[in-house]
Amino acid sequence: MVSKTEEEQLNRLENQVDNGGGGAWEYLSLLIKLKIRRSDKVLKYGVPILNDHKKRSALGPEEWTLYEQVCIAAMDCHQLDLSKDCIKVLKKKFPGSRRVGRLEAMFLEAKGLWSEAEEAYTSLLEDNQFDQVVHKRRVAMAKAQGNLSGAIELLNKYLEIFMADHEAWRELAETYVSLQMYKQAAFCYEELILAQPTVPLYHLAYADVLYTIGGLENLQAAKKYYAAAIDLTGGKNVRALFGMCLCASAIGHLAKGRNKEDKESLELQTLSAVALEKDYKQTSPSKLPLVSSCLRSLKVPL
């Protein structure tokens, strides 16, 4: 997770570098430290350093990290010749290194040679079965080939060992959603909420999934999670507000006034609708009539 101050520092540095204020190397190493991927910038500022012999040798041992960074960035931007050159240099410096092997496999992957890349990754895993990056690359590769069920299988296998890796849980949840396997996705989102209970996005996504599954009980739960998302974002999340309206209206249809809680639920719905209208009035007045009529059709007493 990137904290707010770190992001600020990064943006300030990027601004400085963009405007020719120097500090390119500091910027690049901050990118590595925060694990942020801005490949175009890396290429723009990394390549000049690598080409300048004096600057390059001033980095000391960090020179090789920069080669790796530029290599991956070049693959992202499809400058395969450049990444090939980087790999060549690294291979000469570190013969037989696993880390360089990983780059080579990624290079195969970038060229679209799936079976060769798969082979390379498999042999890397035989060497060290705890290489999380390689595991994840394999999942990404399955996804790139459109093999979603294969990706799910790989992810499940990975999560059996590294079950505390919430990024993998998130990937799995999103893959399940795209395959419309909502029960499984709900489980994954629960796992994410457990790992980071204060992230509103997970509450929101979980509520979406519950709402999609449907049924009175799930809808009521969904409403609660939308409420949590609203609370955690301070009512700034439009999706949560819309979700709240939809959810409350669906519950109203299903329950048909049997419920005593209805009154309270209506209030939340009304409030969300008002908050939505207010938000639209401020940011996009031209869309306001559309939103109002839409909200009215949800039988929101305005």
Add this chain to the structure above:
Amino acid sequence: MAEDLVLDTAIRNWVLVPLSVVMVLIGILRYFASKLIRSDQVPDIKIVKEGQVIIRARNLRAAANFIPAKSFRARRFYFSNEENGLLYVPKGQGQNPQAQMFSDPNMAMDMMKKNLSMIIPQTLTFAWVNFFFSGFVAAKIPFPLTQRFRAMLQNGIDLSTVDVSYVSSRSWYFLNLFGLRGLFSLILGEDNATDDTQRMMQMGGFGFDPTRSLGAEKDNLDIVQHEWALPKFEQRAEAVLKKLVG
């Protein structure tokens, strides 16, 4: 007190300086030797997995109130049921670390390598210093000190009449042994410094028993009272929205 001792310059040239140089060289040599014999440690898959299980169970315990009761119960069962729960350790299967050490020769081997690279050169250098340089007064510090420093600075000279500001060769060795850390971190890079004092401390804290923490985590999980926190969020959301709208 007799007049000041005069130290021969030959002592400086043949004792003080060589001793320091040798200490530095040995430190560097030992760094490279330990780099050579260090084996790549491949962690055991079971231990990695157990660590991850513990993190996940801890998350479940800490944030239990954020998921519906049904989901919580399902998860708790998954972790702590007595048949194949992840946290359940059958009785008698928990290995104690000593037995584990004997069953895993790699571990013992690793320990030995660490010890070898530390103890052997130290004993050798100490013996060498003792043999060649014992009994020298090697240096004099330019300020007076109290009697309590005698044990530290005049190791190997059993004379109570010598002024405390004189340093014996054996004490010079000890001062070097513990004082060269800064120099090493300068020569070998920040984290490569062969830090004897720290390594000695590490030796004590050996042996971590994952099965025991699994059991403890299971007990903790068993006593968690689940109370769904979400209904409260509806009221809180209402308050937030009221504030926003109003």
